[in-house]
Amino acid sequence: MTDPIALPERDPGDIPDFDQPRAEAAVRELLLAIGEDPEREGLLETPARVARAYAEVTAGLRMRAEDVLTTTFDLGHDEMVLVRDIELWSMCEHHLVPFTGVAHVGYIPAESGKITGISKLARLVDVYAQRPQVQERLTTQVVDALMTILEARGAVVVIEAEHLCMTMRGVRKAGARTVTSAVRGTMLTDRATRAEAMALIHGTTRR
Numbered sequence: 001m002t003d004p005i006a007l008p009e010r011d012p013g014d015i016p017d018f019d020q021p022r023a024e025a026a027v028r029e030l031l032l033a034i035g036e037d038p039e040r041e042g043l044l045e046t047p048a049r050v051a052r053a054y055a056e057v058t059a060g061l062r063m064r065a066e067d068v069l070t071t072t073f074d075l076g077h078d079e080m081v082l083v084r085d086i087e088l089w090s091m092c093e094h095h096l097v098p099f100t101g102v103a104h105v106g107y108i109p110a111e112s113g114k115i116t117g118i119s120k121l122a123r124l125v126d127v128y129a130q131r132p133q134v135q136e137r138l139t140t141q142v143v144d145a146l147m148t149i150l151e152a153r154g155a156v157v158v159i160e161a162e163h164l165c166m167t168m169r170g171v172r173k174a175g176a177r178t179v180t181s182a183v184r185g186t187m188l189t190d191r192a193t194r195a196e197a198m199a200l201i202h203g204t205t206r207r
């Protein structure tokens with residue numbers, strides 16, 4: 001059985017284009033299944049709208065991490081870079097409802113000092129967030145991309161998110177936040193570095 005967390009990365013080239021008519025037909029079916037009338041005025045455009053919304057929130061399936069981490073500079077900077085509180089919207093693959101929160105993404109550049117633009121770290125989060133996901137996989141995919149594509153010496157990703165499948169339905173526990181973290185390379189092996197990253201993430205060095 002394949003490990004549901006460590007899903008093998010699919011090449012976006014192997015993923016068919018978003019099938020708008022098929023998605024519209026499925027939404028229409030869902031409306032019928034819940035006992036609604038897809039022909040009533042307010043719902044006439046709904047299948048097309050919902051389909052477009054799904055295309056948007058799953059756009060990451062057709063994107064490659066290496067295509068967003070393109071801009072790299074050789075600044076000779078080899079100290080930690082960390083972007084905190086990157087807003088995040090993703091979709092839980094179990095219920096297809098959103099989970100939302102923040103990602104904190106940090107890395108220690110390669111010795112060559114190869115770094116990327118800070119906005120690219122936020123784009124990287126979106127590449128993996130805009131797909132049906134589980135939070136654990138999202139976390140490890142982002143950290144592994146930093147290690148392989150930027151050849152970072154170390155990397156850390158912490159995600160704090162609220163899952164609507166836990167708040168709007170099911171167990172209905174509003175406010176519960178799930179925290180996941182993934183740590184690689186020197187961030188894992190060097191205690192001081194790791195402590196520095198965690199202090200930055202938790203904002204204890206802010207003042």
Ligand SMILES: Nc1nc2c(ncn2[C@@H]2O[C@H](COP(=O)(O)OP(=O)(O)OP(=O)(O)O)[C@@H](O)[C@H]2O)c(=O)[nH]1
Nearest residue numbers: 092093094095133134135136163165166169170171
């Ligand atoms: N580990 C993990 N679990 C998740 C994530 N998103 C949703 N889940 C959980 O996936 C589980 C699916 O469990 P099931 O028992 O099959 O589904 P369910 O009957 O709808 O479960 P309830 O949500 O408890 O009502 C639930 O416990 C969800 O809370 C995630 O990102 N990571």
Ligand SMILES: [Zn+2]
Nearest residue numbers: 092094095165
């Ligand atoms: Zn869910």
